[in-house]
Amino acid sequence: MKQQLQNILHQVTKQAKDVKSLQDIEKLRVKFLGKKGELTGVLRGMGALSKEERPIIGKLANEVRESIETLIKQANEKLLSIEKNIQFKKEKLDVTMPGKTYEIGKKHPLTLVIEEVENVFLGLGYQIAEGPEIELVHYNFEALNIHEGHPARDEQDTFYIQPDVLLRTQTSPVQIRVMENTQPPIKIICPGRVYRSDAVDATHSPVFHQIEGLVVDKGITMGDLRGTLEVFAKSMFGENTNIRFRPHHFPFTEPSAEVDVSCWNCNGEGCKVCKGEGWVEILGAGMVHPKVLRNCGIDPEIYSGFAFGLGVERTAMGRFGIDDLRLLYENDVRFLQQF
Amino acid sequence: MKVPISWLADYVEIKENIKKYSDMMTMSGSKVEGYENPFHEITNVVTGKITEVTTHPDADKLIVTKVDVKTEIIQIVTGAKNVSKGDIIPIALHNSTLPNGVIITKGQLRGVESNGMMCSIQELNLTVNDFPLASEDGIFILPENTPLGIDIKEVLGLDDTVVEFEITSNRPDCLSIIGLARESAVTLGKKFKLPSISLKENGNGSVSDFIKVTIEDYELCKRYAGKVITDVTIKESPLWMRKRLRDAGVRPINNIVDITNYVMLEYGQPMHAFDLDYLQEKHIIIRRAKEDEIIHTLDDQKRTLNSRNLIIADGDKAIAVAGVMGGANSEVNNDTTSILFESANFDGVSVRLTAKQLGLRTESSSRFEKGLDPYNAESALLRACELVEQLGAGKVVPGIIDCYKELPDKKIVPFRPKKMNEFLGTSIDDKTMVDILTSLEFEVNMEKMEIAVPTFRSDVEAWADISEEVVRFYGYNNIKASLQSGNRATQGIKTYEQRIRDTIRDTMLSMGLMEIYTYSFTSRKVFDKLLLPTDSPLRKTVVITNPLGEDFSIMRTTTIPEMLQVISHNYNRRISKASFFETSHTYHPIEGEKLPNEKNVLTIGLYGDSDFYSIKGMVKTLVEILGINNVRYTLDNDNPSYHPGRCAHVIVNEEIIGTIGEIHPDVANNFETPKRSYIGELDIDKLYKLTNVLKSYNGLPKYPEVDRDLAMVVDETVVTYDIEQVIKSSGGDLLQYVTLFDVYRGEQVGENKKSMAYSLSFRADDRTLTDDEVNKAVAEILLKLDSELGAILR
């Protein structure tokens, strides 16, 4: 019997090598391991064995069965992997063919700039304040220390609806409305649409957008203004950005400054973007004029504040290299898709 | 303001190179826009003397000359008529350059070598105004004693650098050489030297013998000062003066006019010279013009005045518009023998409005309108007289006419160094502050802690202004950056409305729509193009009184026209399909209110590859994301701008929150868009109120759903909404979803009929449904569909 068992194992080993299909394997299994299979047949003869031989042969028989099962399993796996490889070969794709396209919407470049600025200041604890575009002359001018007769009030620059109602020329009236209605601390930015009577050309538009910021509290200093704008410039234009204040004049701030950032394109070396200066003017800023605070019912002896503003169109044009402002309002898909 | 450096150098020493000087001035508040030598293009042009003139062998009209340019004698062939032996002239040598990019090289003229060119006044970009003795159309012949071989720029004084400053509106004192010299001195740490004026006054008599002055309106004329010059000789002013005027951008005219302009530039005080012989009454009256009073101004225009205009009159006759322009009748001319110099202080606002009304903005008015220092009027007047004596232009009559009611005292403001440092975030010591202020001519009284502000600094009113004076010389960029520490914290968060607008934008973007920005004003014509009836409420608009043109004359009440224009723009550039959205405002007047209602609206626009159901699906997605459930769409066949069969109201709780649909073919035509363009308008202000951002979780179902498909035939006129309402109301609690999955029209269902196939889902929360239960529910639904809509099961 021992001989028989070894013989069976030998046969299976040999035949397993030759299987060509899953059916062959199944036949092999039935032939040797099936109810009427050869191994079963051999084991049936176990009863004739002596008491001593029986456990030895039994053990051997089990070993042979396990070996056969392993052989069949291996043959099966081998065959499956061959078949899989055939399938993979058949299903091979040209991965260089174009992918399926999905329509995706793009934010307008002006939105991109506004959101970027908003995010910087939201992170610094500012809220976003809004106000009417059609505004009282009082809020757009008087309250901002721009009195009757001031050249900024010229009709040539401002669209009027009535003698005391206009299209706001700046978002600063929102600051006044907030100051009138809120006790410090005030930390706001005011993004919005503003209007000036400029004919449409590559660098002018009668409709444009501004973002202004305002902070009013006890102990606010011009150093705080500088620090805030430094954080802003670095987040907008990169960690290595420097800023520079130049004295200027705005009626509602004192001292006032124009603020340059080191050119993001050439790092201050001088290039086309910065017209060789190494600096690009992006902001107007200053300490809120004590008169403006007083106009809003805030005591300048207790509180102080700073304000700043930037033009969204100008920033977008500088940032994205847009050379004609009209593109921003023409909404050509081929333009919009690029952002 | 254009400033020749040499002029500034009369009052302050400037050793820095021009680049460094410009940067320093910009950083202390006098912004330098640029600088240049206006004649920098002229190179290699020197003085030369003609030593020999011979005829040209082959050309009658040419002569051959030998010219001594000191280093050599060169041969030049020329066709010039006005030159002869001994003349000294500008010679453009071989490889020289002239204005406008002209390059001169040697060559041959009719076979004779010519090694340079003789220059005319035009070739040097000059005019006879600059050099009155020069020939206008021939070679420029220089004075006899001119040294040879010298660069022509040096000889003619063309070598000055001119700096252009941008002066802010609060600093009229800096619209002058003296003002900028003072700023330069403090910036450079140098001394500002203003020499005192000395006059000989060798004219006969006294000023009061010649003229009398009365101010009728002290509000508009704070001061009127005048001096009389006799024995006037009108001629050109000297080269140095003409050169400075020209560099500053003022055309030289004659000695007297040049003096008034020179003093205006130097002192920032506009002046005027009247020909005394033409003043018949010899009585200057400063008064408001009468209604429709006419003046003939020196630009040869007749101008009609009114009582808001201040004029200078001689007796009854207007002879000047105060601070704006003189009259033609009293203009200084070549025969003038005696003059009255006027140096006055007129009200800025009045001058500005008058100049605007007359469309006459002059160098004079643009200075007055910023508000000038009345004290400066006298200094400028004396300086003009000093120049008259220096130029030998006439005799100054002793005495001055000086009318004023009162001159303002110096403003006193408290000196508050501690407050200023706290405000600036600096620790500038008192001495530094005092030094800066003193050099700016502020007087600091440390005992009283008070500052007397110089009268030319009307912009300085309080400690904040003083802070700026200190810090712009201390250095804006020496302020240390800080971030308001130790203050009360604030929360950086968007408002509810702002977050909803973000959600709307994000949803639109996720569906592939491009965001657009369009103008908020438009033309009334768009209402006709939208086919709106004459009584449409959208025609009630906010009107701009001074628009850029009819196209931009009203604030929009609808965003559809701009959306259609964007569709048209893209369609006409062969872009076959596109989809857009805009979140913006429309503006609607409110009866009895100053300010209109500014509505927040969402506008959607689609064309190409889309249909009514595309836009409806977008709205459905949006309202779902906003948590608005009970949305209904009803046909709106009454909106003139839309296809009457393809337009729907979007309704929530019986309120219309928007309109969607296919644009009316005639409207499409009017805007040149494709016929099948789809527009949606949603009222964002209403969405704010309806949005439900509070989401709550419902447990996942524990028992399976049972689905039944159901196809029925109904009349064409039956709408989906009604079928679904019947199914939902009759389906009982077990019915979960109703989904339309097929609509079929054809022979099998018959004419004017359609087959609608629905998939219905049933489920109970507490058990698996039996077939019986579901069948019963379906039977009930079919019964109601039949009885209410005449639907027949297929």
Ligand SMILES: [Zn+2]
């Ligand atoms: Zn650069």
